[in-house]
Amino acid sequence: MFEKTVQVPTEDGTMETFITHPEAGGPFAPVILYMDVWGIREQLRDIARQIACVGYTVVLPNIYYRMGGEHFDYRNPDGTTASLKDLPEEEQEKIQAYRTHVSDPMAVADTGALMEFLAGEDAVRPGPAGSVGYCMGGRHVLRVAGAFPETFVASACLHGTRLFVEEVDSPHAEAPRVRGMFYNGIGENDHYAPAETVAAVEAAFAGQDCDYTQLIHPGAPHGYAIPDRDAYDKQATYRDWEHIYAMYDRMLRGR
Numbered sequence: 001m002f003e004k005t006v007q008v009p010t011e012d013g014t015m016e017t018f019i020t021h022p023e024a025g026g027p028f029a030p031v032i033l034y035m036d037v038w039g040i041r042e043q044l045r046d047i048a049r050q051i052a053c054v055g056y057t058v059v060l061p062n063i064y065y066r067m068g069g070e071h072f073d074y075r076n077p078d079g080t081t082a083s084l085k086d087l088p089e090e091e092q093e094k095i096q097a098y099r100t101h102v103s104d105p106m107a108v109a110d111t112g113a114l115m116e117f118l119a120g121e122d123a124v125r126p127g128p129a130g131s132v133g134y135c136m137g138g139r140h141v142l143r144v145a146g147a148f149p150e151t152f153v154a155s156a157c158l159h160g161t162r163l164f165v166e167e168v169d170s171p172h173a174e175a176p177r178v179r180g181m182f183y184n185g186i187g188e189n190d191h192y193a194p195a196e197t198v199a200a201v202e203a204a205f206a207g208q209d210c211d212y213t214q215l216i217h218p219g220a221p222h223g224y225a226i227p228d229r230d231a232y233d234k235q236a237t238y239r240d241w242e243h244i245y246a247m248y249d250r251m252l253r254g255r
Contacts, residue, residue, distance in 0.1 A: 003019065034061075083222070102136075111144045111147070128152075131155045134226060154252055164196070176209075188219055
């Protein structure tokens, strides 16, 4: 496997971005990996490598670059990553300040800059792109799919947050603009995905020009799809990847 870290120019500065792909056989269709609230760390780089090794150029941008590219790592005694809801309130507030600083329009603008940069990369095949995002990154996947419908045709949201809000500009309103395929993996016990949110997102995609798949994993909590998390659910995660790889294969390889 080949990997490198590059600096992608944006309107707000430079965005450190991790890129990985097989050493031979390219160019490859790009897959953008959108980080969760914890920021860029080795666990996300390993997920990028996992996707890349089956034949994609996987790109992991650090959208916290406006605030110095911070990441957070809180461990339980057994070595697993602690869940946000279990941290002291002051630590939760510190992390949430980073999340709220990055607006959805910022993530969309950063993606536009990233795709311009990738157009000059020899390892990136022109044409359709895929995506996968966790937590707040899952919401960014939905925003980006609506903003660039002709490019992002294979999108995966895993335990996404705030997909439906009462404000006028709710992420679920992107559904009519999304094309291709969209996969939404949800934990049954995810406190960020109450029944009204799940129903609203599903209804928004109903009848639209997009092949939408929603899978609710029995008993799974928020954060179930990150392997080093205390919330990790192995069976649910592999079920997600079964759907995601099939979607990539169909939409990015034409199989």
